[in-house]
Amino acid sequence: MADRKHALPVSRKEDFSAWYQAVTAGADLAENACVRGCMVIKPYGFAIWERMQAIMDAKFKELGHCNCYFPLLIPVDLFEREADHVAGFAKEMAIVTHHRLEQRDGKLIPASPLETPLAIRPTSELIIGESMSRWIKSYRDLPVLINQWCNVMRWEMRTRLFLRTSEFLWQEGHTAHETEEEARKEARTMHDVYYWFVHDILKISCIPGKKPDHDRFAGAVDTFSIEAMMQDGKALQAATSHYLGQNFARAMNIQFQGRDDKLHLAHTTSWGSTTRLIGGLIMVHSDDDGLNLPSEVAPYHVVIIPLLKGSDRDDDIVSFCHSIKRAIEKSARVFIDLKEAEAQNKKWDYVRKGVPLICEIGLRELEDQSVSIIKRASNLEKLRIPLNKFEEQIEDMLIEHDKILQQKNEEYFRENTRDDIKTYSELKELFETENKFVIAKWSGSQENVNLLDEIGITIRCIPRQQSNAKGKCILTNEDADMDVILAKSY
Amino acid sequence: MADRKHALPVSRKEDFSAWYQAVTAGADLAENACVRGCMVIKPYGFAIWERMQAIMDAKFKELGHCNCYFPLLIPVDLFEREADHVAGFAKEMAIVTHHRLEQRDGKLIPASPLETPLAIRPTSELIIGESMSRWIKSYRDLPVLINQWCNVMRWEMRTRLFLRTSEFLWQEGHTAHETEEEARKEARTMHDVYYWFVHDILKISCIPGKKPDHDRFAGAVDTFSIEAMMQDGKALQAATSHYLGQNFARAMNIQFQGRDDKLHLAHTTSWGSTTRLIGGLIMVHSDDDGLNLPSEVAPYHVVIIPLLKGSDRDDDIVSFCHSIKRAIEKSARVFIDLKEAEAQNKKWDYVRKGVPLICEIGLRELEDQSVSIIKRASNLEKLRIPLNKFEEQIEDMLIEHDKILQQKNEEYFRENTRDDIKTYSELKELFETENKFVIAKWSGSQENVNLLDEIGITIRCIPRQQSNAKGKCILTNEDADMDVILAKSY
Numbered sequence: 001m002a003d004r005k006h007a008l009p010v011s012r013k014e015d016f017s018a019w020y021q022a023v024t025a026g027a028d029l030a031e032n033a034c035v036r037g038c039m040v041i042k043p044y045g046f047a048i049w050e051r052m053q054a055i056m057d058a059k060f061k062e063l064g065h066c067n068c069y070f071p072l073l074i075p076v077d078l079f080e081r082e083a084d085h086v087a088g089f090a091k092e093m094a095i096v097t098h099h100r101l102e103q104r105d106g107k108l109i110p111a112s113p114l115e116t117p118l119a120i121r122p123t124s125e126l127i128i129g130e131s132m133s134r135w136i137k138s139y140r141d142l143p144v145l146i147n148q149w150c151n152v153m154r155w156e157m158r159t160r161l162f163l164r165t166s167e168f169l170w171q172e173g174h175t176a177h178e179t180e181e182e183a184r185k186e187a188r189t190m191h192d193v194y195y196w197f198v199h200d201i202l203k204i205s206c207i208p209g210k211k212p213d214h215d216r217f218a219g220a221v222d223t224f225s226i227e228a229m230m231q232d233g234k235a236l237q238a239a240t241s242h243y244l245g246q247n248f249a250r251a252m253n254i255q256f257q258g259r260d261d262k263l264h265l266a267h268t269t270s271w272g273s274t275t276r277l278i279g280g281l282i283m284v285h286s287d288d289d290g291l292n293l294p295s296e297v298a299p300y301h302v303v304i305i306p307l308l309k310g311s312d313r314d315d316d317i318v319s320f321c322h323s324i325k326r327a328i329e330k331s332a333r334v335f336i337d338l339k340e341a342e343a344q345n346k347k348w349d350y351v352r353k354g355v356p357l358i359c360e361i362g363l364r365e366l367e368d369q370s371v372s373i374i375k376r377a378s379n380l381e382k383l384r385i386p387l388n389k390f391e392e393q394i395e396d397m398l399i400e401h402d403k404i405l406q407q408k409n410e411e412y413f414r415e416n417t418r419d420d421i422k423t424y425s426e427l428k429e430l431f432e433t434e435n436k437f438v439i440a441k442w443s444g445s446q447e448n449v450n451l452l453d454e455i456g457i458t459i460r461c462i463p464r465q466q467s468n469a470k471g472k473c474i475l476t477n478e479d480a481d482m483d484v485i486l487a488k489s490y
Numbered sequence: 491m492a493d494r495k496h497a498l499p500v501s502r503k504e505d506f507s508a509w510y511q512a513v514t515a516g517a518d519l520a521e522n523a524c525v526r527g528c529m530v531i532k533p534y535g536f537a538i539w540e541r542m543q544a545i546m547d548a549k550f551k552e553l554g555h556c557n558c559y560f561p562l563l564i565p566v567d568l569f570e571r572e573a574d575h576v577a578g579f580a581k582e583m584a585i586v587t588h589h590r591l592e593q594r595d596g597k598l599i600p601a602s603p604l605e606t607p608l609a610i611r612p613t614s615e616l617i618i619g620e621s622m623s624r625w626i627k628s629y630r631d632l633p634v635l636i637n638q639w640c641n642v643m644r645w646e647m648r649t650r651l652f653l654r655t656s657e658f659l660w661q662e663g664h665t666a667h668e669t670e671e672e673a674r675k676e677a678r679t680m681h682d683v684y685y686w687f688v689h690d691i692l693k694i695s696c697i698p699g700k701k702p703d704h705d706r707f708a709g710a711v712d713t714f715s716i717e718a719m720m721q722d723g724k725a726l727q728a729a730t731s732h733y734l735g736q737n738f739a740r741a742m743n744i745q746f747q748g749r750d751d752k753l754h755l756a757h758t759t760s761w762g763s764t765t766r767l768i769g770g771l772i773m774v775h776s777d778d779d780g781l782n783l784p785s786e787v788a789p790y791h792v793v794i795i796p797l798l799k800g801s802d803r804d805d806d807i808v809s810f811c812h813s814i815k816r817a818i819e820k821s822a823r824v825f826i827d828l829k830e831a832e833a834q835n836k837k838w839d840y841v842r843k844g845v846p847l848i849c850e851i852g853l854r855e856l857e858d859q860s861v862s863i864i865k866r867a868s869n870l871e872k873l874r875i876p877l878n879k880f881e882e883q884i885e886d887m888l889i890e891h892d893k894i895l896q897q898k899n900e901e902y903f904r905e906n907t908r909d910d911i912k913t914y915s916e917l918k919e920l921f922e923t924e925n926k927f928v929i930a931k932w933s934g935s936q937e938n939v940n941l942l943d944e945i946g947i948t949i950r951c952i953p954r955q956q957s958n959a960k961g962k963c964i965l966t967n968e969d970a971d972m973d974v975i976l977a978k979s980y
Contacts, residue, residue: 033617040559046557047556066537072610072643086598090593091590095600101583101609109566120610140830
């Protein structure tokens with residue numbers, strides 16, 4: 001299709017940030033709340049999150065984790081126990097100081113101050129560690145493998161829907177183990193799970209790796225992340241897993257009697273993924289017509305729009321829509337849109353919502369028992385096939401849909417990854433005009449890391465897959481054999 | 491079985507409150523958190539909540555509701571919009587006043603005060619109403635049918651696990667409609683859904699009815715509740731649905747252009763159920779051996795305990811346990827407990843956890859391919875049947891299990907409901923020694939309602955099912971034809 005109009009008022013090229021907002025609004029995913037920095041996740045956006053939750057939750061359980069629920073509020077003095085941890089979060093915590101409102105001069109003001117202020121959880125290592133310290137007495141009680149789905153709060157000054165909001169939804173896994181080896185294995189396993197989810201389920205090309213020491217989670221020994229490339233060349237950290245060593249066990253006194261009858265500190269891990277993944281999904285697969293959804297997380301695979309003319313055949317058309325639904329609903333999530341509205345408007349709404357297959361059913365389709373299909377991922381290509389063929393091919397069509405999304409993203413990822421940048425000046429020049437993922441050598445020393453700040457980029461990760469080739473550190477020009485990924489990031 | 495020992499250290503008769511704690515601890519459902527008034531829901535307790543969520547959520551969706559997520563924090567000035575609402579909640583709200591912690595003299599103290607304090611949601615009518623006021627423009631946008639699963643906070647001075655905690659988990663449905671009739675129908679439908687859930691799924695005898703005016707939800711026109719009877723004769727309000735009239739629409743400006751082209755205020759409803767239901771479940775079905783779970787919400791229907799002796803047949807016993815699992819897992823949720831622990835201890839753990847069928851599998855069972863089963867609801871009755879019979883009968887055994895729970899509760903309910911109390915002095919005398927549900931006549935007037943406070947009871951509800959017999963008001967001795975339920979309550 002040549003120069004057709006697109007469904008969004010702004011394109012990726014014109015203004016990436018305005019485009020992101022247009023996709024989010026156009027698909028009716030979320031909106032800014034009247035509370036500073038917070039968002040309202042609307043039904044369609046939340047349905048995507050529910051799909052994500054269901055898939056991840058089943059995998060966590062398959063691996064032996066149980067869900068629990070721990071308190072939202074954490075006594076501020078618990079944070080005094082882990083210096084690195086509090087240093088990382090103190091600047092962005094919402095603090096509860098009162099437990100009553102009082103009417104004074106027609107205004108409501110906080111009353112009944114608390115003895116100990118309470119922080120709204122920014123993450124739950126401390127409060128969960130406090131429980132673990134009571135739960136774990138012997139090596140026989142290990143491992144403890146738990147997860148919770150909840151809201152957390154990190155006060156943000158500049159916010160963007162899904163990507164950065166003061167409150168967000170997430171899952172946080174927390175585990176305690178007898179040995180370092182076991183705990184490291186758990187952190188690695190969950191890193192693999194996230195890679196599987198982002199790569200295989202969300203069809204997003206990404207690089208799993210370890211964070212450099214200066215960018216670890218506050219209190220962790222090692223942090224692993226998944227780095228995905230957005231369509232503006234910037235990186236998004238999609239999920240993280242941490243090996244926490246004995247730091248939190250020491251802070252919270254998680255001790256157990258070992259096989260040697262002596263007391264030992266447990267080794268703990270934590271790992272999390274958030275509604276930010278929806279932001280990543282948007283920035284990876286959407287185009288100038290709006291959202292595109294991989295089938296596993298699409299609330300609907302197929303939306304059927306009846307084209308009604310107010311004639312006496314309308315009821316037959318609606319009946320035929322139901323026949324189509326019945327024919328394919330074993331293989332696909334199907335919705336018939338019977339709302340009173342212009343069919344054309346509906347069609348463009350579902351284009352913007354990224355429904356993989358949009359079917360328009362009118363008199364013509366009724367008469368020859370066919371289905372007109374718009375393939376969202378194939379530049380809105382149209383085709384018309386007999387209903388029985390549609391029934392036969394629906395699964396393959398969804399597989400094809402996913403492949404197209406995956407291939408487009410792989411291609412973009414390949415084209416925007418550079419491994420030919422060898423010096424800092426080349427790096428600086430590149431990022432003056434473009435955003436890319438750069439694979440470069442790093443010595444691992446902190447020397448000159450500040451040079452990266454100057455050009456607004458960071459070491460995203462030390463990729464798991466290393467080339468093992470020797471070279472020169474892009475920051476110090478020393479000999480170096482470690483590959484790192486450099487990029488701007490969200 | 492005559493005078494066998496029971497699995498709990500305290501019985502219902504000895505000390506109901508200590509017994510409740512013993513059931514909760516014995517089944518490892520939850521514990522008090524280190525944060526005042528909050529609880530930790532442990533894996534087994536949370537698994538019950540997940541089952542409840544799955545069943546209710548599917549029903550809500552079947553009825554057209556979509557899940558969303560709204561902010562945790564509500565600007566305090568929003569509460570100034572609805573006087574009754576704030577009057578109901580002001581005394582128990584956690585208030586965020588700062589967004590940073592600062593280290594001073596080695597202590598962490600709140601810093602960066604907020605311009606407008608924020609309340610942690612005690613319920614979300616206002617913040618959701620604020621969104622609805624933007625979403626709804628025309629009658630074509632109605633109805634709006636949404637729900638959210640989240641945490642809420644109501645500061646409580648005296649707390650009890652599940653029954654009364656400062657933070658709890660719940661679902662809150664919020665809907666907006668074009669007409670009063672439609673909104674009333676929605677409130678009624680959701681009242682029916684809750685009755686179905688409590689009565690048909692949880693197997694709890696209960697009375698659906700309307701709250702008297704003096705006990706409505708803060709800001710509602712009508713409140714409907716489900717009143718269940720605990721094993722100490724007290725009432726537990728299990729879930730509520732509210733017809734809110736135009737009160738919240740007025741406060742939050744939820745207006746729409748009607749079919750007559752004029753502006754109208756929407757009619758709204760809200761309805762909620764909480765983790766308190768788990769407390770109800772405990773107090774209704776548990777006995778002096780611990781928890782009893784209706785099959786729909788039991789994390790496991792069957793637990794298989796291998797009786798291993800350290801002999802060379804151990805592996806065969808474990809294999810046989812897996813064969814049993816395979817044989818029944820299409821009809822039941824099954825868990826094989828392979829942990830290193832005394833089989834006797836395991837058995838009593840699962841008795842206390844209320845697993846419907848506990849299977850012990852040793853050499854004897856292996857040799858004749860049989861299964862030894864302890865039926866939890868039948869006073870731990872034991873039977874031994876061939877595996878193929880077990881496979882055949884498993885579904886019926888679970889149905890039988892549920893019937894026993896339901897019948898026991900129905901009987902208790904019947905035996906502890908009195909309809910022969912005609913005067914206030916009889917009522918007073920009764921409640922001096924016993925807790926019962928009393929069906930009595932009430933004139934509907936507020937006169938003498940304070941007499942009920944004096945004996946610590948309340949009008950639980952005006953039951954949906956009315957006898958229509960005439961009589962005398964138990965408070966005023968006037969003619970009265972309205973039946974009400976009187977009881978002590980949680």
